[in-house]
Amino acid sequence: MRNPYRSQNIAFFFLLLATLLIVVPVGLIVVVIIQKGLPAISWQFLTDIPRQGMRAGGIFPAIVGTAYLVTGAIVFALPIGLLAAIYLSEYSKDNILNRLIKLSIVNLAGVPSVVYGLFGLALFVIFFKFGASILSGSLTLGIMILPIIITTSREALESVPYSFREVSLSLGASKWQTIRHIVLPNAIPGILTGTILGLGRAAGETAPILFTVAAFYLPQLPGSVFDQAMALPYHLYVISTQVPNVDEKIRYGTALVLLTLVLFMNLVAIIIRYKFRKRKKW
């Protein structure tokens, strides 16, 4: 007769193997980028403009461009996303409209990033005549990160116990006062988590900014929101595929800066969420 514990051991071995097959390569990727990218990092690399056809110098304009884009995206997406989350958690009833909104959010989250790029090109660049500019790119990225912000904020709002609202309402506060002074303050860590995750996503995406803002090479910093800008992910794409004979070191260095930026934001978000869960009094 087959020994059930033997097949269990075999099965568990394969499950562990599957886990290692994900964890080990990811660890290797991060280690390789750090190891090969670190020698490139210097004050000059971070603060200088690219020189000699991007084969030397630094990546400062790309860092600044990404900072502008990410700021613009969050300024646009956070208010809309937060209010939408408040609607879903506090006002909506369980009806067809609510179902439709949730389905739209799922779909927004699933639209391929390059389709966002097309959309941004058609609506902002051409229809609104913003041209390829920081404004167009930020709005495109903003719509792309909207579902992340809505979903995480809604979870945060819904995790505030119902009794908090009842007490506030029974003291004569109006619905909006209750939301403003009771529900929102208790949900801030969760909303912050969502915002940071959105920032990280916007910083790393390339396809949506390809046709809406990204400049191949710009020696000066953008002066207004109607200017084009360089961006870190696009810069990495350009120096690894479009420009021949770029020093490996510069490629790895750029990848390291981008990876650090994105992973750092995600790590902060994970830590905030973890602390918040632990400290929760209810």
Place this chain on the structure above:
Amino acid sequence: MRKLKELIVEKAILICGLASIFFVGLIFLFLLREGLAVFSFITPFKFLAGKSWYPISEPPQLGILPLILGSLLVTFGAAVISIPIGVGCAIYIAEIAPLRIKETLKAGIELLAAIPSVVLGFIGMVTLVPLVKSVFHLPTGLTALSGSIMLAFMAMPTIVSVAEDALYSVPKNYKEGAFALGATHWQTIWRVLLPAASSGIVAAVMLGIGRVIGETMAVMMITGNAAVIPRSILAPVRTLTATIAAEMGEAVVGSEHYFALFAIGIVLFIISFAINVTADLFLHKRQL
């Protein structure tokens, strides 16, 4: 006065609540607006089933069958790799890993999901592509296989986290019941937990595949970008997404080429819409 202010705030909340419907509609509308024009040059059938994609020849040939097959091939390869590994890892995290390791693994998977696709593409170019080239003795390592492997890493975080959620939400008394009947842990997982979580796992796989089909940068960097019907997984291919990303920069606004790229966008939008709606149905089936 205060009542007026609250009325305004509540209207703003309602409007923002509807914003996601509005944006989905807007995206579809603008894709249609720019993309449907291509069908005055070419029939939808010839567009979808045409075997050659030479957008800048005279007259342009706009058949996207090679691109569709390229996307399918890369996606199929990525699914074959990522589904068993992803589901296996989800089972390990949900059932076997000790609590401490479990939290670390979950955070690690989340970080994997966060790595920008252009970084994964770059790493694929410098490590995987030369490896594939030398292992299979190919003239170039920029192949569908390289793309599939790299994309598998993008699908896995989605598959792992959604499937893990599904396994976790199986009621605890199912498990206790199986244990009480003398089943081993593995028998319980295989005969009780997996069937009970099956619709959530199906949704996990679909969402993972949805992510792969829509992925752009990594694919563009490592699949070789040859817009021909792929003969094997070791041949260079070009996907729908990579075509848009690579060619839109050069396409003249208002040309057939430009309209055709938007029409590809429509195809991608419809595919992702179908996948997401179906996955959502599977996810809600669970909450009976």
